[in-house]
Amino acid sequence: MAINFQVLASDIIKHIGGYSNIEHVTHCATRLRFTLKNVAIVDEQVLSELQGVIKIVNTSSQFQIVIGPQVEKVFTAMTALQNPAALTDPLPGATEKMSLFNRFLSNISAIFTPYIGVLAGVGVVKGIVVLLQTMHWVATDTYIFTVFNMLASGVFTFLPLFIAITAAEKFKTNRYIALALTAAMVFPLTDPSMPSTMSLFGLTLSLKIYGGAVIPAIFAVLFLSYVERYLKKVIPEVAALVFVPCLSLIITGFVVFTFIGPVADYIGIGIANAYIWLYELSPVLSGALLAGIGQLFVVFGVHWGIIPLALVNIQVHGYDTIMAMFMSAVMGQFGAVFGAIFIARNAKDKQIAISASISAFFGITEPALYGVTLKYRMLFIFGCIGASLGGAITGLLRVKTYSFLPVLNVFELGLFSGPESKMIYEVIAIAVAFSVPAILTVVYGKTLMKRSLATQLTQPK
Missing domain, CATH: 1.20.1310 (5 helical Cullin repeat like)
Known part of the structure; x- marks a missing residue:
C-alpha cells in the first residue's frame, strides 16, 4: 500500500506533541531527528505503529524516527503543512536538559545530516574522477576531466559554507552573516596573491588553512551567534539592518582569524593525531x-x-x-x-x-x-x-x-x-x-x- 506522506507527517507531529514541542528537527538518509522540549509527552506506541515508520529510537540526545530512504518526502510534507494549530497541543511540561556530550551529538547531527545526500553524491563523482585519472581514460587537461574534477572538489573545499547554513540554523544566528564569515575564511584559497601566513605580535597566523575545515567553521558560527545576539540588544532597531551585520563580521572576523581559527585548527590536528596514535597501537x-x-x-x-x-x-x-x-x-x-x-x-x-x-x-x-x-x-x-x-x-x-x-x-x-x-x-x-x-x-x-x-x-x- 502506498504511503500518504502528508497524512504520515501530520500524524507524526500530532503524536510527537505538536509543533510547540519541537525545538529542532532535521533528517539524515533514513531518520527524522528531533530535539524535543518534553519527550515524556510523546506517544511512542502510536508512532511506532504508523504506516511508514520502521523504528523509534529514543536516545538521550535526540528522538529519532526511522523512516528509510523516503524520509526526505516525509520531512518535506512536515514543513509544508499549513495548519499546525489544528494539531493537538502538547501537554505542559518542563524542557528536558541535555548533558554536554548529548548536546554535542545533537549539534553535530543537526549540522551535517541535512546535506548528507549531496556529500554522498559528490563522493561518487569523486570516484569517477579517480577512475578517469588512474585508468588514463582521459587526459587530465581535457574539458571533461576538468569539469568532473571541479564538481568533485568544490563541495569539500568550500565545506565551511555548507556548515555555515546548518550551524546558523542550529545556533540561531543569521545564516547570511554566517555565510559571509565562512566565505571570508575560504577566500584566501581563491586569491594566489594573498600570503599563506602573516605575523601579528610575533605570532604567525595561517590564512590558507580553512578549506574543508570542520571545527574552525563550527566554532566561528557559534561565536558569531553570541556576537549577533549581543549587538541586536545594544544597537537601535533603526540602525540594526546595516550595523548588526557589519559589526558582527568585523568583531567575529578578527577574533576568528586571530584566535578561534588557529586554536580550532590545532584542536583538529590534536584529535587527528590522537586517533592515529590509538590506531597505530x-x-x-x-x-x-x-x-x-x-x-x-x-x-x-x-x-x-x-x-x-x-x-x-x-x-x-x-x-x-x-x-x-x-x-x-x-x-x-x-x-x-x-x-x-x-x-x-x-x-x-x-x-x-x-x-x-x-x-x-x-x-x-x-x-x-x-x-x-x-x-x-x-x-x-x-x-x-x-x-x-x-x-x-x-x-x-x-x-x-x-x-x-x-x-x-x-x-x-x-x-x-x-x-x-x-x-x-x-x-x-x-x-x-x-x-x-x-x-x-x-x-x-x-x-x-x-x-x-x-x-x-x-x-x-
Whole structure:
C-alpha cells in the first residue's frame, strides 16, 4: 500500500506533541531527528505503529524516527503543512536538559545530516574522477576531466559554507552573516596573491588553512551567534539592518582569524593525531573493534559523533582509515540480510529481506537492522562477525581512503585509490565482511529448518 506522506507527517507531529514541542528537527538518509522540549509527552506506541515508520529510537540526545530512504518526502510534507494549530497541543511540561556530550551529538547531527545526500553524491563523482585519472581514460587537461574534477572538489573545499547554513540554523544566528564569515575564511584559497601566513605580535597566523575545515567553521558560527545576539540588544532597531551585520563580521572576523581559527585548527590536528596514535597501537585490533561495533552506533543513532572524525583526518593528514573500517560494518549487515532472503519462511519475510538488501547495497542499513537482523539476533551477530573480519583486514593492510565517504557503498570504492592505493585490499575486506555473514545466515537458517522438521517427524501422532 502506498504511503500518504502528508497524512504520515501530520500524524507524526500530532503524536510527537505538536509543533510547540519541537525545538529542532532535521533528517539524515533514513531518520527524522528531533530535539524535543518534553519527550515524556510523546506517544511512542502510536508512532511506532504508523504506516511508514520502521523504528523509534529514543536516545538521550535526540528522538529519532526511522523512516528509510523516503524520509526526505516525509520531512518535506512536515514543513509544508499549513495548519499546525489544528494539531493537538502538547501537554505542559518542563524542557528536558541535555548533558554536554548529548548536546554535542545533537549539534553535530543537526549540522551535517541535512546535506548528507549531496556529500554522498559528490563522493561518487569523486570516484569517477579517480577512475578517469588512474585508468588514463582521459587526459587530465581535457574539458571533461576538468569539469568532473571541479564538481568533485568544490563541495569539500568550500565545506565551511555548507556548515555555515546548518550551524546558523542550529545556533540561531543569521545564516547570511554566517555565510559571509565562512566565505571570508575560504577566500584566501581563491586569491594566489594573498600570503599563506602573516605575523601579528610575533605570532604567525595561517590564512590558507580553512578549506574543508570542520571545527574552525563550527566554532566561528557559534561565536558569531553570541556576537549577533549581543549587538541586536545594544544597537537601535533603526540602525540594526546595516550595523548588526557589519559589526558582527568585523568583531567575529578578527577574533576568528586571530584566535578561534588557529586554536580550532590545532584542536583538529590534536584529535587527528590522537586517533592515529590509538590506531597505530594495533591497526588490526582497531579495525576489528570499530567495524565490529560500527552498526551499534547506527542502532542508537550516534554515528554522527564519530563520522566527522574522518573529515578531520582527511583535512589534517590527507587520508582516513575510519571509513575504511566502517565500510566493512555496512557490508556485514548487508551480507546477513542478503542471506535472510534464502531462509525466509514466507513471501512477506522474503520481500522485506529483498527490500532491506537493496537499501544496504547502497549503504543504508537501517531497514536491514530494524526489519531483519535485530529482529533475529543471530543475524545481527553474524553481521558483526563478518564486519570484524573485514575491519581486521583493513587494519592489517592499512587501507586508507583519500576523500570523505558519508554513505558507504561500492560506488565510492574509487576514493580508496591514492598515493598508497590499496583499493584491492578494501575490495577483499568487504567481500569477506559480506560473504561470511551471508553464509552463516544461510547455514543457521537451514539448520533451524531441519531441526524443526525433525521435531515434527519425531513427535507422536
